[in-house]
Amino acid sequence: MTDNQPIAVKAEGLHKRFVTTEEEVHAVNDVSFEICAGDFVALHGPSGCGKSTLLLMTGALLSPDEGVIEIAGKNPYELKAEGRAAFRAEHVGFVFQQFHLIPYLNVLDNVLIGDLANRSSGGESNGDRARELLEKFNIGHRLHHVPSKLSIGEQQRVALARALLHSPELVLADEPTGNLDPENSEIILQHLADFADDGGAVIMVTHDDRAKAAAKSAMHLDGGEMISSDQQGEKKEGQGE
């Protein structure tokens, strides 16, 4: 946790179970953490350890069975579905491994797609902000290209611009460098680090050692439990990676 910074996300005693016909899976088991503005946290652990579930819960997308989450001081699960959607639009940005750009929209429209959420709550268009972000990510010259015409790295930068459009307090990135070459991974990690330096909070699910290294701190999850939490850059001995 970064000193003297406001808390961006606070989770206490999170539990999440999935019941199938054969068994009950305890995907997240009593997980608590605090992440402040300016933190860039790598969340890692083996496959199926509950990282994505924890990320979805943190992103106000999946309600915990037990426990409380507060983002920017508010518990989004106290809101109804539509209110939670508006909450996400305002406070949370998402970056996915597969980018999930909308194939029929050009670069600028893909970034501005968040305006659909913003507009429904009476917001204005963020055309200038989108252009500024795309220029910053060095794809300002490809505003009117559709995703299929972009390189993998460019696509991920567009996805990152989309996540940052409404200047959220929190960015949740699920394996953002999983499909990228080292050079593009470096660029994305740098942009995420810049976002954190500018006062945002980043939680990044990753298996990539370079990504872990780029993060300021790390949380290790295994079997749904938090094995180690080094949110001040000091990894606990005998725990974590």
Place this chain on the structure above:
Amino acid sequence: MNLRRLVMREIFHRKTNFFLALLGAALAIVCVLATLAAMRSFELNSDALIAKMEADTQKEMKQLEDDIRKTMKGLGFNIYIFPKDQDMSEVYDQGYASKTMPEEYATILANSKIVTVNHLLPSLTQKLEWPEKKRNVILIGVRGEVPLAHRDPKSPLIDPVKKGELVLGYELHRSLGLKLGDELMFKGKSFKLSKAYQERGSKDDITIWMNLTECQELLGKKGLINAIQALECNCATLDRLGEIRAELMQILPNTQITETGSTALARAESRTKAKATAQKQIATAKQHRKQASAERERFAGVLLPIVLLFAMAWIAMLAFMNVRERVTEIGVLRAIGVSSKIILTAFLSRAVVAGLLGASLGAVFFAVIYPLLKERFFHGITLGEVISVSECAWLLLAAPFLAAVSAWLPSLMAAQKDPADVLRYD
């Protein structure tokens, strides 16, 4: 970025799906328009045929009635009204009635609203000896026709005989060597021969016609007649005599009537029957048209819902496919905060655009091909006569509505998609 842009971009991106939905709407509209046009053109055409049949029959019947009238008129009176107590065997034996009735009967009849007879001619007939010439003659007193009060005056069949004048049959004037203008004495009274008939080969050849009043005075039967001759109206039905008798009995209950048969009557009856047959044929044609129309309506009542249901199912299936194809997109949109209402609107808008465009294209296509098919399938009736602009407008409004209804369930599924489910298994 706005919803319209998103919808239009997606439509251009997934052209095939959209085109197939549009095609479904277009085909449904073409089917609806074609069915309506076929039904309407059939109705209009059969109405026109029946109207023509009726007009032709009317014209033909009018011509026939005129022919009958002329024929009957040419043949003379065929209805005889006698006093009720007259023995008809005596009439058939001697050719006239011995009993009398008041002359005013003719006036009463003329002033009534009788419709089954016309050309009323009262007469007084008697066989007697012409004393001055020692000849047996038939004396007939006539006053000319009594005009019917409720009808337009018709030209008389027999002109009245003026007072002081006589009209003689052929045998009388020939055998006595008389000429027009000769002065004649009849029962002590002087008359002038005003007309001499050509040979008729009947009792008319030994008949003397005289003014009715003078005849009544000479025979001592003032104010009396023994027959009223009339011409039956060709408006009578097949039971001609029965109809005339029924009407006459209400007006002059103390009379009886008889009808003289003729070829004209037979012809009139056959023509009346022809008229009845023609009217029956028209009624049958109308009945057939009604039945055929009802059958077509029943057929359309089954066909149109099937077509519409098929089109709606088609659009719904394509909407389901579209939703399935866009599951990740929906998940991402929901994750970044787009409301379910906007997702629902986006999918419904797509269906509405497909419905509206499809219906418009279908209507335009139908309007273009209609002239080519008009003669063969639509009885040559123009499109404007079978489909009104307002009907077309209603269809164009209904199509996007039905398309939206069709896409409602898939759109709702899309709107209610849980982004966590989508992204967790991604």
